[in-house]
Amino acid sequence: MTLRVAVLGASGFVGGALCAALRARGDELEPLSLRDPEEAAQRGATCDVIVNLAGEPVVRRWNPAVKRRILESRTTLPRDFLARIALLRPRAHAYVSASAIGYYGATGDAFLDETSPPGKDFLAQICVEWERVARSAESLGLRVACIRTGLALGRGGALAKMVPAFRFGFGGRIGSGNQWYSWIHIDDLVGIYLLAIDAAQGTINAVAPEPARNKDFATMLGRVLHRPAVLPVPTFALRLALGEGAGAVLSGQRVVPRRARELGYRFAFPNLEQALTALLR
Template sequence: PEKAKRIFPDSAYPNLEIVAYQPKQSGPWQKFIDGCDGVVNLAGAGIADERWNASRKQEIMDSRKVTTEKLVEAIALANSKPSVLVSGSAIGYYGTSETATFDETSSSGNDFLSEVCRAWETAAEPVKDVGVRLVILRIGIVLGMGGTVSKMLTPFKLFAGGPIGSGKQWFSWIHIDDLVGLILHSLRHQEIEGKFNGTSPNPVRMGEFCQDLGLALNRPSWLPVPDFAIELLLGDGAVVVLEGQKVLPKQTQASGFEYQYPNVKPALKNILAP
């Protein structure tokens, strides 16, 4: 909870109560589910934070699947149940491709991240059996001050930025304000149920994204990061950044959600504004 307290200090959020969660365990945290209007589940170990090995891959899986199972158990046991669970998933559900286009009706892929996403989504499904509306958001790469953008800033500021890998891989992204907006949209609209892609309607190739990032910083995008460097750093996890998928949010748009930042240039300008 210490990290959460730094992000949400008491001075700015006096009515917010932060409760520690014990991964994979039942505990006192479960009582806070009772009486909630809605629950948002975004739990999960970072995909590209560490090099993948057997134990890290198990942590990536369990931090999503088991956490969601415990959360659904807590909802089922609540006397006053929330009306909705908004549960995270990821566009890794679809696998990777340089040529295919995916939407919410597309089938799942056959790699490790696809397996994780299927297990993650399946773990949330039983909440419907206790009368709770379920919305699953397959979230793309989130652009905000932190995460992907922050990791790429330093080389660009040193005039050493450039595309990762071939630059041809698809980069399906969403501005953090739009992701928050989509979560609120899902909570508020009772008719919304099922799977929705949490991505911008305008994905770009990695090379174009890096070019736009360089322009936003007034820096060139000229020095590619070779595949082998990413593979040395992340092992099998390199697939996260070296391969991508073109994902369109058809069901999201059909639900009436309106994006503040549908295009990457204005999104980056907003994020990097002084």
């Protein structure tokens, strides 16, 4: 059975890949923009599933105005969008919302699954509220899934920002390099979204089964590109460039995909070398 799927944030890195996959399997797409929130709600209400991937980018220099936007784009805007949907007797039966593994805060070496408690920093607070707003769609009778996304690797996104430095021999670990990168290949991220669009409910960590320390990630990236990862990016340089936003890069989480496994999801790229090789060669 084909679905009619509304997507907020369809033009982004994840949105583009998800829309391509939905089209490929014959689903009908309805990309939404909140430029006209009423029209977006009306179009969204006629779809079977609503996917919300929209949000102000996080890895940038923060100031109070930027933080407000990061917050509002993930809380006020979806809350208001759902309030508009509620007035329209929606046909939709599911609401799938992006979230992030920033939910867990900076937690060192501890393994984290969907039952682990939230952190206390800014990003963790945002994720808690983001998911709370998403779950409020249950009161409209919608099945709700929240996808806690790790570092998504694809032809674009974070990897596109890292690769040029490595190609020119300037890549390396960030800070101490001991922080964990819970990464996921974009095809697997899309696969988990499709699982949620079709049937899954609740919170799902979208990360590969084997997180890597940042220094090992850098070494592997260097190896795949045939460039040694020799020049570390010092913490102070990153703090200078990103300010408080550097925390999003410097503090990692060691997250495991327990729910995805329980739901029977089979990872196409469970291994980092395999994932990077597929993307970069």
